[in-house]
Amino acid sequence: MKFAVMKQSMTPPQPVFMAGFGARTRKSEGLLDELYVKAVLLSEGGKDLLLVVFDALGADRGFVLGVKKALGERFGLEEADILLHFTHTHASIHLTGEHPELRRGNYSLAQDQWHEDSAAIDYTEDIKY
Secondary structure, eight states: OEEEEEEEEOOOSSOOOOBSOTTOOSOOOSOSSOOEEEEEEEEETTEEEEEEEESSSEEOHHHHHHHHHHHHHHHTOOGGGEEEEEOOOSSBOEEOOSOGGGOOSSOOTTOSSOOSOGGGOOOHHHHHO
16 A cells, blocks of 8 residues: 655635634634644555545535545546545634535635625635635
């Protein structure tokens, strides 16, 4: 069996509205711990399995499908060979994909408060991130 591992910071470079706490009323202030994305690639007998772990509360279906598609195209992996996991930390962000119809939970990195209506949210910063 062959394997490879990696770890990369995914900490936003600017203050963001963090997910995971409904009474939150402002963007993050300072940095206590970095947020990371970690990956392990296992390979044996011509079969690969990629495990990717995000220090994030979670993600919507658009993010999951987009990441799996991008990794599949770049590394020649099938969607079933890619497993995404989220640590579900409440001191982090929720990751958002590009497809509005697949978004869940009225949340964006750039917002300053919670919104009842997802139409009021600008997802531009999420897509750039």
